[in-house]
Amino acid sequence: MTQPNEMRWQRKDLLGIRELSSGEITFILDTADAFKEVGTREIKKVPALRGKTLVNFFVEPSTRTRTSFEIAAIRLSADVINISAMSSSLTKGETLKDTAKILEANHADIIVLRHSSSGAPQFLAERLRSSIINAGDGAHEHPTQALLDLYTIRSRKGTIAGLHVAIIGDILFSRVARSNIFGLLKLGARVTLVGPSTLVPRAFEKLGVTVSHKIDEVLPTADVVNLLRIQHERQRKEYFPGIGEYIRLFGLTKERARLLKPDCLIMHPGPINRGVEIDSELADGAQSVILDQVTNGLAIRMAVLYLCGGIATP
Amino acid sequence: MNTIIRNGRIIDPANQRDEVADLLIVDGRFAPLSQLSTLKSQPDEINASNLIVSPGLIDLHVHLREPGFGWKETIESGARAAAAGGFTTIVCMPNTSPVADSPSTIAWIKDRATEVACVNVLPTGAISKGLMGEELAPIGSLAQAGVVAITDDGRCVQSNELMRRAVEYARMVGLPVFDHCQDYDLVGKGVVHEGYWSTLLGLPGWPSAGEEAIVMRNALLAELCDHHIHCQHISAAGSVRILREAQARGVRISGEVCPHHLALTDDRIQNFDTNFKMNPPLRTREDVTALLEGIADGTIGILCSDHAPHAGFEKEVEFDTAPFGITGLETELGLFLDLLVHQNKTVALARLLEMFTVNPARLLQIDAGTLSPGRPADVTLIDSELEWTFDASRSQSISRNTPFDGWKLKGRAVRTIVAGRTVWKL
Numbered sequence: 001m002t003q004p005n006e007m008r009w010q011r012k013d014l015l016g017i018r019e020l021s022s023g024e025i026t027f028i029l030d031t032a033d034a035f036k037e038v039g040t041r042e043i044k045k046v047p048a049l050r051g052k053t054l055v056n057f058f059v060e061p062s063t064r065t066r067t068s069f070e071i072a073a074i075r076l077s078a079d080v081i082n083i084s085a086m087s088s089s090l091t092k093g094e095t096l097k098d099t100a101k102i103l104e105a106n107h108a109d110i111i112v113l114r115h116s117s118s119g120a121p122q123f124l125a126e127r128l129r130s131s132i133i134n135a136g137d138g139a140h141e142h143p144t145q146a147l148l149d150l151y152t153i154r155s156r157k158g159t160i161a162g163l164h165v166a167i168i169g170d171i172l173f174s175r176v177a178r179s180n181i182f183g184l185l186k187l188g189a190r191v192t193l194v195g196p197s198t199l200v201p202r203a204f205e206k207l208g209v210t211v212s213h214k215i216d217e218v219l220p221t222a223d224v225v226n227l228l229r230i231q232h233e234r235q236r237k238e239y240f241p242g243i244g245e246y247i248r249l250f251g252l253t254k255e256r257a258r259l260l261k262p263d264c265l266i267m268h269p270g271p272i273n274r275g276v277e278i279d280s281e282l283a284d285g286a287q288s289v290i291l292d293q294v295t296n297g298l299a300i301r302m303a304v305l306y307l308c309g310g311i312a313t314p
Numbered sequence: 315m316n317t318i319i320r321n322g323r324i325i326d327p328a329n330q331r332d333e334v335a336d337l338l339i340v341d342g343r344f345a346p347l348s349q350l351s352t353l354k355s356q357p358d359e360i361n362a363s364n365l366i367v368s369p370g371l372i373d374l375h376v377h378l379r380e381p382g383f384g385w386k387e388t389i390e391s392g393a394r395a396a397a398a399g400g401f402t403t404i405v406c407m408p409n410t411s412p413v414a415d416s417p418s419t420i421a422w423i424k425d426r427a428t429e430v431a432c433v434n435v436l437p438t439g440a441i442s443k444g445l446m447g448e449e450l451a452p453i454g455s456l457a458q459a460g461v462v463a464i465t466d467d468g469r470c471v472q473s474n475e476l477m478r479r480a481v482e483y484a485r486m487v488g489l490p491v492f493d494h495c496q497d498y499d500l501v502g503k504g505v506v507h508e509g510y511w512s513t514l515l516g517l518p519g520w521p522s523a524g525e526e527a528i529v530m531r532n533a534l535l536a537e538l539c540d541h542h543i544h545c546q547h548i549s550a551a552g553s554v555r556i557l558r559e560a561q562a563r564g565v566r567i568s569g570e571v572c573p574h575h576l577a578l579t580d581d582r583i584q585n586f587d588t589n590f591k592m593n594p595p596l597r598t599r600e601d602v603t604a605l606l607e608g609i610a611d612g613t614i615g616i617l618c619s620d621h622a623p624h625a626g627f628e629k630e631v632e633f634d635t636a637p638f639g640i641t642g643l644e645t646e647l648g649l650f651l652d653l654l655v656h657q658n659k660t661v662a663l664a665r666l667l668e669m670f671t672v673n674p675a676r677l678l679q680i681d682a683g684t685l686s687p688g689r690p691a692d693v694t695l696i697d698s699e700l701e702w703t704f705d706a707s708r709s710q711s712i713s714r715n716t717p718f719d720g721w722k723l724k725g726r727a728v729r730t731i732v733a734g735r736t737v738w739k740l
Contacts, residue, residue: 138516
């Protein structure tokens with residue numbers, strides 16, 4: 001495998017997109033290109049992280065992200081163990097710092113952390129020599145999701161710069177939205193956030209995006225629509241009156257989808273609420289790249305683990 | 315044992331006195347200089363040239379953590395930190411374990427303070443039993459036990475009806491009501507100011523309106539009950555506006571400001587350092603400007619620390635689970651001198667000291683805060699020009715949770731005297 005460009009990766013951790021330069025983001029995407037090819041081979045495994053130990057430390061439950069990281073690590077020949085909140089000593093009152101120090105003392109080279117508190121990965125990165133990969137922290141960042149979204153858009157559209165991307169749904173509580181906003185703006189896209197004013201407050205405009213509460217005005221000019229899950233399980237009931245009204249005002253129904261450009265990509269980080277944020281048929285339709293996102297996620301996570309894992313020296 | 319403090323610049327705001335003179339202490343009380351000739355032996359001399367001789371400073375918002383949380387702070391260590399910061403009187407908050415909502419707990423605190431504290435420790439009592447905001451604490455009994463105010467600090471009585479009854483009842487027994495102004499519905503799980511940084515970092519926001527709504531509530535209840543409500547640690551611009559407007563109409567309401575709400579703004583949270591997590595949270599430059607204006611025009615008349623010690627292991631956790639609060643007694647005077655007198659020229663030195671002495675003394679109705687003959691000889695000697703660096707590792711507090719470690723400050727207490735006895739000296 002050859003390095004895709006001349007840049008040298010210098011970070012042991014991937015904590016968020018906000019701290020990355022556009023050059024670093026592009027470098028990860030280029031590195032993922034090479035790993036994407038590995039996934040098409042009959043033998044899908046490379047020895048890049050042979051002898052390294054990766055811990056999937058998921059304090060907040062997750063299936064798809066954890067699985068993706070696990071498969072990515074296995075394909076890089078790392079040894080993988082999975083720890084969930086339930087199986088960790090956190091339930092016995094051990095602090096995050098102590099639990100993480102134990103992992104480091106067990107020679108974990110890479111810790112992939114999913115945590116409900118914003119900033120938890122940075123907290124560990126400042127205290128451990130292990131490489132820390134943020135797999136989603138609170139409503140803060142989910143950098144590998146944004147990278148795989150960027151990768152998917154770039155694969156389909158050739159470039160990111162100049163595109164108009166609409167991110168629709170629960171933005172306030174979404175780490176996916178924040179990481180996407182940072183990444184898209186750094187690579188030159190125009191971003192419009194769409195959703196009810198309670199979930200898409202005006203404060204986001206200071207991040208350099210446009211806020212809209214009228215989806216029908218946004219859809220015709222969008223090159224990409226990224227629909228976020230309406231996370232009714234983590235919300236208090238005051239945020240919107242109900243699912244029925246949400247669909248009426250913001251759901252991507254078949255009728256609304258006619259407003260889209262024919263080549264507009266439909267994305268969703270999953271898990272999908274079929275019939276809520278997106279019509280079920282649209283999710284499986286020709287414009288949908290939802291499954292591409294999942295496959296690209298493997299290549300992105302291999303690239304990130306390869307780059308950061310190569311820096312860590314526990 | 316008698317003492318004479320020579321050649322200091324005596325600033326006694328209560329008596330509108332500002333002159334270079336000597337100050338005589340006889341038997342632990344201030345005495346007129348004329349008494350000097352009648353003394354049997356020569357008093358000890360303290361040379362205070364180039365120093366300010368101030369009435370002992372009062373901090374009416376301190377958490378001493380005892381009973382119940384002695385690993386964070388004790389009455390002894392907290393009092394030592396106060397002395398090192400120039401404070402001769404501190405008022406401790408009732409959110410201990412057990413909560414200071416009974417005469418027996420107040421008696422315990424007072425006894426303990428008498429035994430171990432090097433400065434005057436005055437307890438407050440709870441407004442509601444267990445700080446639960448449901449039933450009134452025995453406010454009359456607490457008054458008899460010697461509390462100087464009632465407050466549910468750390469928590470806020472949400473029921474307007476219960477608060478109204480508490481204020482009415484406190485009026486009967488002559489206790490001021492202090493309130494930590496926080497509307498739980500509006501604030502929710504908020505841990506930082508709701509604004510740009512909470513949006514960027516995905517941290518739950520604590521909107522200014524969550525404070526302002528309760529300040530407004532208190533203005534209405536203070537008027538309704540014709541009794542004093544003191545709004546603790548005011549952080550938001552709107553709160554200053556509400557206080558100003560209510561005071562202009564003669565409503566008996568006041569507010570206090572902590573140094574961190576002037577020295578720091580919410581951009582400091584961007585590295586998720588929990589030493590910048592306090593309640594109310596750090597706010598914006600506009601809020602700081604409004605607080606400074608409120609101090610300049612007298613809307614805010616009291617300064618305090620909200621000294622809130624927590625152990626390192628308690629603070630060194632995820633941002634949204636870390637406890638709120640920072641230590642403050644030792645950095646308070648230096649920060650306020652630096653911010654209000656040296657940098658911003660918000661107030662003159664005499665007015666700064668007024669906010670640390672006579673103003674809190676009047677609110678608390680205590681025999682302190684002035685250098686008048688006959689009063690207990692609590693004195694703070696201050697070098698207002700001294701440049702120094704705060705080293706948290708050498709703090710007198712048991713805890714180290716401060717965002718000001720390594721800060722260079724200008725102005726410091728160099729000697730603290732309680733009832734004529736030096737309890738701390740630089």
